[in-house]
Amino acid sequence: MIRARLVIVLVGLLVAFQRPSGEEVLRQIDRNMFAETRIVVSEMIIHGRRETRTVVARSWQRGTTDALTEYLAPARERGTKMLKLSDNLWTYTPSTDRIILISGNMLRQSLMGSDLSYEDMMEDPRLEHSYAATVSGTDTVDGRKCWLLDLTANREGLAYHTRRVWVDTERLVPLREDLYAKGGRLLKTMRLGNVTALGGRWLPKHVLYKDVLKEGEGTEFVIDSVEFDAPIADYLLSKAALRK
């Protein structure tokens, strides 16, 4: 009997030692998913209460702080641009020829009517910068074994105070994420899929965002093409580029 208990304790300790720390998992995710620069052509398929719309965009991203997005379709949105430089976000529409800073409450508005907000765009995508993580167990998502990560914000002012992330133990990409408010209310969910090997890394090319406080079937984000570490001219990530 004593021997059996000893075996159980030893096995438990072995599993615990095999489990990486939360910070380590976050570092590996960031290493896998981010690059110096990325040029992405994507589609956002927005399943609203009335209809489904598809918005096509091209983004030039430098690090995790600077990005320019130009909307290519539908016709009404064509030419609309958004520029994120550090903590600032500007938008430009050709019809008004105005560059408007998006700030305050406007950041909480929906991005193009999707389940994403401008605030989501502004968040630092490197989770290790904003959250303390612990690995609380393992689970399976779409047949893949995952670490279950519990993230808690390490500073005030983040859109989501806690997150639960299911991370593929082998490919080190998140496959599912639940985002909670400070009071513990579930705000959004993300399901990531179509994980593809690209440029020596694993990248989920399909993400389903669902704002649980909003009716509709959620928003699909599909990466059509992506280039890693391609050169991006400095002028492209400046306000001057918005009017060009």
Add this chain to the structure above:
Amino acid sequence: MIWFLLKGLLRDRSRSLFPLLMVAAGVAITVLLYAWLQGFESSIVQNTAHFGTGHLRVMTRAYAAEADQIPNDLSLTGADTVLAALRQAYSDLWWTPRIRFGGLLDVPDQGGETKAQAPVTGLGVDLLGPASPEWSILNIRSSLVRGRVPAARGEILISDDLATKLGIQVGQVATLISATMNGSMALANFTVVGTVRFGVGPLDRGGAMIADIGDVRAALDMENGAGELLGFFRDDLYHEARADSVRQLFNARNRSGDQFAAEMGTLREQSGLSDMLDYVTLVLKGVIVFFVVAMSIVLWNAGLMGSLRRYGELGVRLALGEDKGHIYRSMMLESLAIGLVGSALGTAVGLAAAHGLQIHGVDFGRFTKSGTVMVGNIVRPRVTTAASMLGFLPGLCATLLGTAIAGIGVYQRQTSQLFKELET
């Protein structure tokens, strides 16, 4: 004869003049208060109809369920077809489309960068259509403070307070930042051609922006859409019975499980106005009951005092063989005369005061700075036939009731004790 009676009433201070003046004062206050509350209620109803719900309002079911949040993504599509059907079926009303929207008005500096920005409460109305009723419903021309009214596409009016806050001049271009029907960010440039002050606190302070519905449709990507189709009775008065019948008829014809099907509601049902109108009615009833009870107590007391003063007179009348019932009836008759004259006088004074205030109005703007109720800054009493009746009848009732209670004392006098009492 009438003059003789009147002189009698006026010359006998303790028996008739004092009660008469009390009745007149009470009736005058009641008439004024009633007319005042009527005016207040009427102002709320009229402003809520004009700037909010109309006398009847057609929306989609989904929009109606969240109407306070202005969910333009749930608006009516194909609004012109519904509008044409409404105009044909219920031609005793004016029907007009509207789009309410919220957003920010952004004023650029010379370099095109944001100079000032403020939230706006927008209203897209039919400004450029032929024979649009909106000009009179919204009283736009007389609300103009600066500039002119919109005459072409892309021109807007904003509240004068907002213009001051933004430091924008008439003729300048500002950018509306709002959300399209699909939830995308909407940016559209407009030229501010004039400023308005509607005299309704929540509108003037809340940053009103009035634009043609065609421009708003284009800006918010709502082609042939409308948040609401409003119906107004042509005499601008809310006829509840007719409104209810139109609503029932329309909703019966458009019964459907579709959340985007059109549904009609009446002014009373919407924006919590039903509760408010019930409350005003309750206050009115309370005022009347309070007046009758309070006046009855006062007049009862006056009657008792009168009886004390007339103790000797009543004793002599009883001693001379006058029947107690006859004395009681004669006192009641006196009260009737006092009540009639007092109530008539009070009604005349109350109506005159109410009429004077109806013409000039009283500015409550400074007291309703933080209010959200759609009541005009200038409140005017409303003189109606009911106002005169509602003061007159309680005045008469209170007088009779007071005397009826005080007069019971006559029956408690003992004939055997009369001479003894009269000796003292």
